[in-house]
Amino acid sequence: MPVPEDIAATLLAERLPLTAFFASVTRDFHLAEDVFQEMCVKAVARADSFETTAHLMNWARLTGKNRAIDILRALNGRYVGLSDEMLALLAEEWPEKSRAEAMQEALGQCITQITPNNREMLRLRYFERRNCSDVAAIMGRKIETVYQALARLHKTLGDCIRARLQTESAS
C-alpha cells in the first residue's frame, strides 16, 4: 500500500501524461492543470485506500476525468466531447511517465526546427488559450488554414520526435 509521500511522488512524476489525459476532456490545458491539482489533493487525503500504484493511477484518471466533465457541465451547462467508453479505452492505453519524458526531451530539439511564425501559432494556441478562430484573426489567416497548419505542425513534430527517439535507442 503506498504511503502519502509515494502517492505525491507518483502523481507529480505522472503530471504530464495525466494532465494530457484530462485535457482530452476539458480541451483546455489550463483547466486540465486545475483538475490535476484537485485530484492530487483528493488522492493524498485518501491515501490509505490505494493498494498499488496501478490502482492509484486508474483512480487518478477516472477521478480527474469525472471532475473535468463536472467542471464543463458547470461552465457550459452540458458536456460535449468524447464518450465515456472512448475515454475508458484511451485510459487503458495512455502513455506513462517514461514515454512522456523522452518525448519532452526530443520536443525541445524538434521545436527549434520550425519557423518563428509556426512557433507563434503554437504559442497562441497552447499557451495563450486562443481558440483557432482567434489564432486565425490574429495571424490574418482563415480558420481552416489554421487547422491544417496545426495538424501539419503536429505531424512534423511527431515525425521528428520519433526519429530522434529511434536514433537514441539505436545508439
Add this chain to the structure above:
Amino acid sequence: MNDTDFLHLLMRHQDGTLTPDELAAFETAMRDDPAKRQLFAETQLRSMALHDRFRQEAFQSGCGFSRTSERKRFTWITRPITAMAAGLVIGLFSASIVWAISSPKATTERLFSLLNGSFDENRLERGFPHQLGFWSGDEAAIRDDQLCFIAPSSDSGDPTGRAISCDVFQLVDLRPLRHALSPEGDSVLELSADFRDGRAANTKPSVSFFGQLYLFSGDPASLHQKWPQSIPEALASGSAQVTTLGSDAKGVRTLNAKCLIPAQADFAVIQISARPNLRPAKLDQLSADNVKLTLKNQPTLPVRIVQR
C-alpha cells in the same frame, strides 16, 4: 481515414468545433484502429508538453529565472494562491519531494487608471480608441449602468475582414505603475469583468464572452492605425472566455484574464467582447459590467517542485 485527416479532426476536437457527426466519425476511427488511439494520445501529450514549454519560457523571461542545465530537475507551474494551498497539503506529506512555495507576500491593488469600469458615465465611442481612458469599439450602448453589446463589426484597421464579434476597448496607461511593480518581475495584471446573457434559457446561438488584455510599449495613440494586425507585437497578453446559451442558474459570469507585466510595458489594451457562435446573429440582452483592473505582486505560484 488517413493520419492527416485524423489530425485535422483532432485539431478541431481540441478547438471544440466538431459537429456531432464528425465527433462520431472521430470516435469510430479511434475505436476501430489502435494506431489512431496512439496518435491521439501522442498528440495530446505533445500539446500538453508545448503548453508546459511555452509557460516555462514565459516565466523564465518574465521572472528572470535561470533554466537549470540538469534536465528534469525543476518544473515551474503557475497556479493561483488557492491552488498553492493544495500544493502545501501535498508538500506536508512528501518526504522525497518538496513543494517549495515562495514567500506569499502577495499584494493586490485596484487600478483606477481604467476609467468608467462600472459604466456610470454614458461615454462610448465608435472604432478602436485613439487615446487613453474611455471605452470605444463596435456597435454597443451604455444603458442602466451596463455595457450592452449590439452588433459585431469588422475591425477599423481591417474593414474588409469578417465581423466576428462585438468588441469594446479601452487603452490604459501603465507607466505610473512602474514604481509598484515587483522587482522580481512577477507582477501580474488581472482583468476582471462580469458578463450577463439575459436571453431565455437555451437560446441559440450560443454566445462566447471574452475578457482580454494586451500589453504594449510605445505610443498608444498610434495603435488604432494597425489594429488588430499589431496584436503579435504585444509584449504580453491574457484571455478568458465563457460560452452561454441564455440565462441559467449561474446568472452573471465573472471572467478573469491575467498576464505578467514586462518592465517595458507602457500601456494595456483592455478588450471585452461578445461573439455569437453562429453568424449573422443579433446580439440581444448581452451585457458587461464591473470591469476592473488589478495589479498583483506575487499572486501566482511560484511553486517549485524539486526532485531530490
